[in-house]
Amino acid sequence: MKRWGVLIGFLVVALLLTAGIYMAGRDPGFTRAIPSPLIGKPAPAFALPDLLVAGNTVSPADYLGKVWLLNVWGSWCPECWKEHGYLATLSREHGVLIVGLNWRDEREDALNMLRRAGNPYAAIAVDPHSNAAVDWGVYGAPESFVVDKQGVIRRKFVGAISPQVWATDLGPLLKQLAAEN
């Protein structure tokens, strides 16, 4: 009788562990996602050089009145390559305003990636020394922040944006934010 108790206890623990591993494997953000304290706070300001237009600076203030996405990326980041094509589709076909934060990258490598995988970005801020990245609480790439018309961060997404994530999560949120004034 007591043996059964031990066996059932063991099975319960084994089941929990398996469920944990399964969930962690399914969602790349699961193990790393730390809730951001910046949600509901104004997007931290920066003024960084534009990767594509010499002499230009990119700043979150430029996008006040618009709903936009800050996408943190680098050519060294495999998950960024994975989402890059879909981001390009989003900006081209769905009119999503995506601003890039090119993080810890080499200029040539970054440009090369854009040539090969397309350019989803309206502008790209260059942040080789993590000045803006630390201010935004970035701890990995890719990470994407949804900023509303008031310039307030409404959502942070860690990991590659997939069509599924867009359809169920980010897409509806952007639609809802676009309807706010």
Next chain:
Amino acid sequence: MRWTLLLSLLLSAGVWAVAEVREFDSPEQEDRYRELTEELRCTVCQNQNIADSNAELAGDLRDKTYRMVREGKSKGEIKDFMVARYGNFVLYDPPVTAGTLLLWVGPFLFLVFGGWLLLRLLRRRRDRTAVTVDEAQLRRAAALLRGDEDPKA
């Protein structure tokens, strides 16, 4: 030999810490920097503080900490800065809030639960092993202990 090897391995853990040359205005500043980098957690390698971690992000956070220390910022100011961006998660010693309460109380709950389990187990075992011994059995046991032949055999 084996022990000295093991010991030297254990003691060399400090060698893993990242060597960086930093200049400070005062020993007090250096202390503040050292304490902060030991108390701030590396968010990508979650079981290390930023002093021990080789991750690039940890390097960024060390740089930021260093710059703020040189600017004369206090420990509290620098910690607040980090928490505002990365949340309480960056602190190895998170404050007790509704969200971290389980973290603080959890081990004690486990202790109480484990103690209760142990008590129950011991009590059950005692009940089961409570055996009555009569006089004849005791005499036989004493005889066996003295080394006599088993009177029953």
